[in-house]
Amino acid sequence: MRYKNTYVNLDTRLYHEQPPTSLDNPRAGHFNTYVAQQLGWSDDDDLMSNWVEILAGQYVPADFKPLAMAYAGHQFGQWAGQLGDGRGLLMAQVLDQDNQPKDLHLKGAGLTPYSRMGDGRAVLRSTIREYLCGHALTQLGIASSNALGFVVSDTRVRRERIEAGAALMRVADSHIRLGHVEWIASFAPDVLGEFTDYMIDTYYPECRDSETPVLAFLTSVVEHTARMIADWQLIGFAHGVMNTDNLSITGSTLDFGPFGFMERFNPAWINNHSDHTGRYAYQNQPAIGHWNLNVWLPHFMRLPGVTRETLAECLAPYEATFMQHYQQGLCRKLGLPHESESLRLAFEWLTLLEDNVLDYTNSFRALLGLVAPDDHPYEKKLLSVLTTELNTEASLVWQEWSTRYLAQIEQQPREEAILSMQTSNPVYVLRNSMAQRAITAAEQGQFEEVDRVFRLLSHPYTVQDIATELDSAAPAPDVAQMPISCSS
Ligand code: AMP
Ligand code: MG
Numbered sequence: 001m002r003y004k005n006t007y008v009n010l011d012t013r014l015y016h017e018q019p020p021t022s023l024d025n026p027r028a029g030h031f032n033t034y035v036a037q038q039l040g041w042s043d044d045d046d047l048m049s050n051w052v053e054i055l056a057g058q059y060v061p062a063d064f065k066p067l068a069m070a071y072a073g074h075q076f077g078q079w080a081g082q083l084g085d086g087r088g089l090l091m092a093q094v095l096d097q098d099n100q101p102k103d104l105h106l107k108g109a110g111l112t113p114y115s116r117m118g119d120g121r122a123v124l125r126s127t128i129r130e131y132l133c134g135h136a137l138t139q140l141g142i143a144s145s146n147a148l149g150f151v152v153s154d155t156r157v158r159r160e161r162i163e164a165g166a167a168l169m170r171v172a173d174s175h176i177r178l179g180h181v182e183w184i185a186s187f188a189p190d191v192l193g194e195f196t197d198y199m200i201d202t203y204y205p206e207c208r209d210s211e212t213p214v215l216a217f218l219t220s221v222v223e224h225t226a227r228m229i230a231d232w233q234l235i236g237f238a239h240g241v242m243n244t245d246n247l248s249i250t251g252s253t254l255d256f257g258p259f260g261f262m263e264r265f266n267p268a269w270i271n272n273h274s275d276h277t278g279r280y281a282y283q284n285q286p287a288i289g290h291w292n293l294n295v296w297l298p299h300f301m302r303l304p305g306v307t308r309e310t311l312a313e314c315l316a317p318y319e320a321t322f323m324q325h326y327q328q329g330l331c332r333k334l335g336l337p338h339e340s341e342s343l344r345l346a347f348e349w350l351t352l353l354e355d356n357v358l359d360y361t362n363s364f365r366a367l368l369g370l371v372a373p374d375d376h377p378y379e380k381k382l383l384s385v386l387t388t389e390l391n392t393e394a395s396l397v398w399q400e401w402s403t404r405y406l407a408q409i410e411q412q413p414r415e416e417a418i419l420s421m422q423t424s425n426p427v428y429v430l431r432n433s434m435a436q437r438a439i440t441a442a443e444q445g446q447f448e449e450v451d452r453v454f455r456l457l458s459h460p461y462t463v464q465d466i467a468t469e470l471d472s473a474a475p476a477p478d479v480a481q482m483p484i485s486c487s488s
Pocket of ligand 1: 083084085086087088114115116117118119120121122241245246255257488
C-alpha cells in the first residue's frame with residue numbers, strides 16, 4: 001500500500017478517527033497537476049478519476065485513514081487552550097516522487113470533536129485564496145504547503161452571508177504545528193517523549209546521527225523557521241496570523257488566512273483586518289517567529305538532557321540564520337555579492353521604496369530595466385513607471401543611488417548578476433486584487449480566471465503573454481492595501 005497514516009500508531013488521545021462529512025453536489029474547481037505528479041497520482045487511475053468525490057468527502061480510498069488531530073496554541077500572544085483540526089482531516093500520508101513524506105489533509109471536511117463553535121466548513125473564497133497562495137509560494141521557491149485541488153458544492157455555509165461550501169486537499173510535508181506540542185504539554189504530558197521521537201524519525205531523521213538528537217531536532221526547527229521567515233520578508237509576504245497553531249515544525253508555510261503580498265512598500269503594513277495592534281505586521285514577522293519558538297521550546301524540558309541552558313543554545317542560531325539568509329537574499333535581488341557595500345545599497349533602496357511608497361515587486365524587478373535594458377523591455381517599462389512616481393527631491397536620490405548601484409554592478413560578471421536578479425525578483429505575485437477577480441468569477445461558476453492566475457503563477461519569474469496589465473498593477477499610492485478579514 002502506497003498510502004498510510006502513521007499518526008494512528010500514536011497515543012489515541014492525540015487524534016480522533018472519523019470520515020469526512022460529504023459535500024452536496026460537488027463540482028471541480030481546479031486541479032493541480034504539478035502536485036498530482038509529485039505524489040504519483042497521474043499513474044493512479046482510482047485516485048485520478050475520483051478526485052472530485054475524494055475532495056468532496058464522498059469517497060474515501062481504502063488505504064486512507066482520516067483523522068482529526070488535537071493541538072493547542074497561542075493566538076495573538078495569548079494562550080488559547082485546545083484548538084485542533086476543527087474543519088480538516090489528515091486523510092493519508094505518502095512518500096512523494098522524491099521519497100519525501102507528504103500529508104494529504106482535507107480542509108472543509110465537516111465537524112470534528114475540535115470544531116468548537118465552528119461549522120467544520122470552508123467557503124469558496126478562502127479556499128481559492130489558499131489554493132492560489134500555496135501554488136504561488138511553491139513556484140516562487142518558498143517552503144510552503146500546497147494543494148492537489150479544490151471543489152465547490154451546493155452545501156450552504158453561513159458567514160456574513162450564505163456562501164457555497166468548498167473543500168481543498170492540502171498537501172504539506174507535515175501538519176504538525178508548534179501547537180501540537182503545546183497541547184501535549186497541557187493535556188497529555190506523558191506522551192511528549194514518544195511524540196518527539198515521532199517528529200524526529202518522520203521529519204528530521206538526520207538528527208538521529210547527533211549525540212543529542214532532541215537538541216539537534218529543536219535547533220533544526222529553529223533554523224528552518226528562521227529561513228522560511230527570511231524568504232517571506234524577501235518576497236514581501238505577510239502571513240497575517242502567525243499564531244503558534246499556524247506554524248509547522250518543518251518550517252513550511254502553513255494555514256493561509258488573511259495573508260497578503262506586499263504592494264506599496266510599507267514595513268508596518270498589516271494585512272489581517274482583525275490584527276488591531278499590528279502584532280503580525282510585515283516587519284514584525286521575524287520577531288514573532290522568535291517569540292513563538294521561545295514559548296514552544298521550554299515544553300521540552302520534560303525530556304532528559306534538556307535544560308534551560310541547552311534550550312538557549314537551540315534558540316541562539318535563530319537571529320544569525322535569519323540575518324544571513326535575509327541579507328544574502330537581498331544582495332541576490334540586487335544582483336550583487338553578499339558584502340557590506342551591497343547591503344548599504346540594499347537598505348538605501350528599501351528606504352527609497354518606503355519614502356516614495358513604491359510597489360515592492362515591480363520596483364525590484366524594474367532594476368533589470370536599469371542593469372540590462374536591451375534584453376528587458378517589460379522591466380524598462382516598470383522602471384519608467386517608477387521614475388515618474390518620484391518627486392524632484394526623490395529623483396535626485398534615485399539618480400545618485402542608481403549611479404553607485406550601477407558602478408557596483410559593473411564589478412560583477414554581468415550574466416551572473418542578471419540571472420540572480422531574474423530568479424529572485426518575481427514578475428508576478430498573488431496580489432489581493434488578482435485573487436479577488438478570480439474569486440468573483442468563481443462565485444459565478446466561472447473557473448477560467450482561477451486557471452489563468454494559476455498558470456501565471458506557475459512561472460512567476462517570467463514575463464508571460466497570458467498576463468494582463470492588472471496582474472502587475474500596483475494600487476494607487478494613497479490607497480491603503482485592503483486588509484483581509486478572518487471569516488473564512
Ligand atoms: P485558523 O484561524 O483557520 O487557523 O483556525 C484556528 C482554529 O479554529 C483551528 O482549530 C481551526 O480548526 C478552527 N476553525 C476555523 N474555522 C473553523 C470552522 N469553520 N469550523 C470549525 N473549526 C474552525
Ligand atoms: Mg490554523
